[in-house]
């Protein structure tokens with residue numbers, strides 16, 4: 515299978531590259547070799563590579579910065595999926611795309627199902643939601659996996675920040691009112707691969723049959739405070755850290771440009787039943803992710 519991956523240097527894209535089966539013919543690109551803000555760049559890469567499947571792991575993911583750069587976020591998160599979808603359709607290619615729990619306003623109080631109505635609170639969530647729609651309008655064979663709190667230890671994700679803070683500060687303040695499902699990039703790519711392994715008759719036909727949006731994220735839901743505690747328990751350098759106390763605080767303690775939805779857990783039975791996937795236990799995912807970097 516000929517596969518084109520966008521966002522190859524990101525958390526999810528890197529996990530995908532590590533998991534690509536040897537018999538796949540893959541082209542993995544990131545900025546500036548492809549610029550998702552530029553429709554001509556996307557079109558020329560797709561027409562030159564003519565893939566059977568496009569995996570779009572690229573996105574404008576800087577949630578706060580997006581408030582200052584809404585136009586750029588819109589080009590990458592909204593318009594690019596539309597361009598990818600129409601180019602893919604023209605060559606009969608399937609599209610695997612990713613979206614976010616931030617399409618919801620976080621006020622439901624229970625995990626969100628695919629049938630719940632989105633209502634994003636910030637530019638990032640709005641542009642990602644519109645990207646889902648553009649892709650569905652342009653491609654007849656696109657699957658979008660909505661996920662949450664994606665991380666890879668060893669970079670600059672939340673677990674890395676918790677460990678850095680813990681080695682610099684005696685008291686850590688971590689928000690306890692933001693609740694969702696931490697999702698290891700590795701688990702997300704591995705589950706995505708399991709979906710693709712079922713596309714024996716070809717990705718276009720398989721994606722056409724199963725097109726739509728699916729929730730796929732770590733479960734059960736947990737607060738950032740609880741997630742941080744679990745990260746600290748896995749700190750390989752516990753003896754040398756400064757942190758003596760971890761204090762739960764409310765989101766309002768840290769004013770930020772982008773409003774955050776508070777409860778954005780995703781309910782995932784649809785993806786499990788449709789594709790026979792296991793539950794992504796967030797704690798097991800965290801343990802495995804740390805074991806891989808040690």
Ligand SMILES: NC(=O)c1ccc[n+]([C@@H]2O[C@H](COP(=O)([O-])OP(=O)(O)OC[C@H]3O[C@@H](n4cnc5c(N)ncnc54)[C@H](OP(=O)(O)O)[C@@H]3O)[C@@H](O)[C@H]2O)c1
Pocket residue numbers: 520521522523524525526527544545548549550551570571572573574575590612613614615642661662663664665699
């Ligand atoms: N991270 C999360 O907590 C989270 C939560 C829910 C959903 N998601 C979704 O999951 C997917 C993967 O997220 P991630 O955490 O792996 O993101 P990430 O680590 O921020 O990676 C995004 C990738 O997109 C690339 N990119 C950005 N602008 C580009 C452009 N103009 N042209 C080409 N490539 C560009 C980045 O390249 P540069 O590094 O060179 O900019 C980077 O390689 C995204 O769809 C995201 O919206 C993420």
